[in-house]
Amino acid sequence: MLNKIICRIAFALLPLFAGTTQAADMVQILTQNYPPFSMSASGKNFEREGGINGIDKEVVVEMFKRAEVPYQMTLRFPWSRLQEMAEKQPSFAVYSLSRTVDRESRFKWVGPLSEIQLVLLKTPGNPIVLNSLDDARKYSIGSVEGTSVSQYLAKQNFTVKNVLSNAPAKLQTGEFDLWATTNPAGNYEAGKAGIGKLEVAFAISSTQLYLALNKETPDEVVQKLQSALDQLRKEGFIDQVAARYLNN
Known part of the structure; x- marks a missing residue:
């Protein structure tokens, strides 16, 4: 505090x-x-x-x-x-x-x-299959507030849990099912955290x-x-x- x-x-x-x-x-x-x-x-x-x-x-x-x-x-x-x-x-x-x-x-x-690519990431081996972005509504999603991907999901009326830090570890422990982030940033962060490469559950779009x-x-x-x-x-x-x- x-x-x-x-x-x-x-x-x-x-x-x-x-x-x-x-x-x-x-x-x-x-x-x-x-x-x-x-x-x-x-x-x-x-x-x-x-x-x-x-x-x-x-x-x-x-x-x-x-x-x-x-x-x-x-x-x-x-x-x-x-x-x-x-x-x-x-x-x-x-x-x-x-x-x-x-x-x-x-x-x-x-x-x-x-x-960058706006993506929803999941842990390796996670059986979640997304054929569309709407398919993700049934799962819990974590993201950093203020990012382009969290703002986009909010406009699409998704409920997104704000994650301040250690998102890869929190994804791995099941605090949420999908991590809304960007690549290569997401997998770079996961690698540095010792989590290893995460899987892209759904690619939303690309941006600069x-x-x-x-x-x-x-x-x-x-x-x-x-x-x-x-x-x-x-x-x-x-x-x-x-x-x-x-x-x-």
Whole structure:
């Protein structure tokens, strides 16, 4: 409980801290534990840039450096709160965020950084067979609140249990039947947790991940970042970074 209170206080003070320690044009980049795209090297729920790893993290850092746009990066949670801050706080941004219809007008976008598949995962050998998404209604589903897949299921009137952490282990112990998440993130997390590769019970759709910037971000900054990202992709930098994480 004490740790949660401390985290809330630190999070509440983040905008004040940022405003007193940086130039006005510095971008405050927020991210979450979302392996293999962005994650704490120590497994904590709060990190600064030096303690953050991941595919999109490396791409975003290189993009900002090449575009010569000053920034600070912080990893923390909850995911829904990070999105809210990036939307409402000038000079804030968040990644890795899927560019959905509902989110489109709320941010300025740079990307894509990566591509993901929205899936329902099950443990190996689980006899659940889904021929359609509606077939999943008879089973309990766990997911992280604020993710694109949990929001999609909510719109389809699914009841989804909010999972704050350790989703692969909770799936394995039967706290829910299906894990609504994304791949490769889901199976990457399961592998790191020692669970092993999970099975795709149903593939919902594919989507791409972006850097979402506050709408007050100058168009010039957005264009500089997009040009830098396009150059990184052309050079093969993004593919090389992804291969280091996904081929291990």
